[in-house]
Amino acid sequence: MKLALFVSGTGSNARTIIDRFQAHPEDGVEVVLLVSNKSTAGALTMAAERNIPTLVLNRQEFRESEVLLTDLARFQVDFIALAGFLWLVPAYLVEAFPDKILNIHPALLPDYGGKGMYGANVHRAVKAAGETESGITIHYVNERYDEGNTVFQAAVRLDAEDSPEKIAERVLRLEHANYWRVIRRLALAAHQEEGGQD
Numbered sequence: 785m786k787l788a789l790f791v792s793g794t795g796s797n798a799r800t801i802i803d804r805f806q807a808h809p810e811d812g813v814e815v816v817l818l819v820s821n822k823s824t825a826g827a828l829t830m831a832a833e834r835n836i837p838t839l840v841l842n843r844q845e846f847r848e849s850e851v852l853l854t855d856l857a858r859f860q861v862d863f864i865a866l867a868g869f870l871w872l873v874p875a876y877l878v879e880a881f882p883d884k885i886l887n888i889h890p891a892l893l894p895d896y897g898g899k900g901m902y903g904a905n906v907h908r909a910v911k912a913a914g915e916t917e918s919g920i921t922i923h924y925v926n927e928r929y930d931e932g933n934t935v936f937q938a939a940v941r942l943d944a945e946d947s948p949e950k951i952a953e954r955v956l957r958l959e960h961a962n963y964w965r966v967i968r969r970l971a972l973a974a975h976q977e978e979g980g981q982d
């Protein structure tokens with residue numbers, strides 16, 4: 785499976801995924817491209833250091849299909865994982881990659897999802913509501929924020945004194961431990977569907 789990662793910021797999830805699959809080619813997942821909507825994203829340096837080609841797109845380029853679809857085809861991308869990517873995915877991309885775009889969300893959807901619910905906002909809202917647990921959701925992407933079918937969830941217990949930063953830290957640890965595993969599982973399933981042997 786040839787994977788493209790889409791990021792908007794630090795890219796710690798992208799880093800974990802790249803490091804895992806570069807160290808384990810037997811997993812059958814090759815990260816071939818990192819796409820960012822921000823030219824300042826730390827993830828761009830991280831990817832370049834790991835010899836992963838990068839592409840920065842502005843909003844207009846992202847909304848129009850040509851640039852992105854051309855590049856995804858050039859790198860023979862057959863699967864996309866959003867890793868802290870904050871723009872809504874346009875219809876043409878969902879149609880070009882049906883059930884082949886994953887997102888990771890730092891909460892237990894359907895709670896704490898939707899427009900404006902990302903990153904630190906999510907953890908502040910979880911804290912304000914006095915939740916005793918939070919977690920992660922990995923789901924397929926459709927044309928609405930955080931509404932595609934769920935593939936995987938994992939929860940973490942919260943202590944009453946946990947700050948939003950502490951919650952973020954716990955949730956991020958769960959993300960790093962699980963996102964690549966889910967991608968590997970889907971890659972294996974796709975390989976078997978195509979009639980692969982192992």
Ligand code: GAR
Nearest residue numbers: 794795796797868888889890902903
């Ligand atoms: C992650 O916690 C991810 O779940 C979240 O942004 C963070 C990115 O961190 N994504 C969303 O909130 C999407 N709605 P990273 O750049 O260090 O991987």
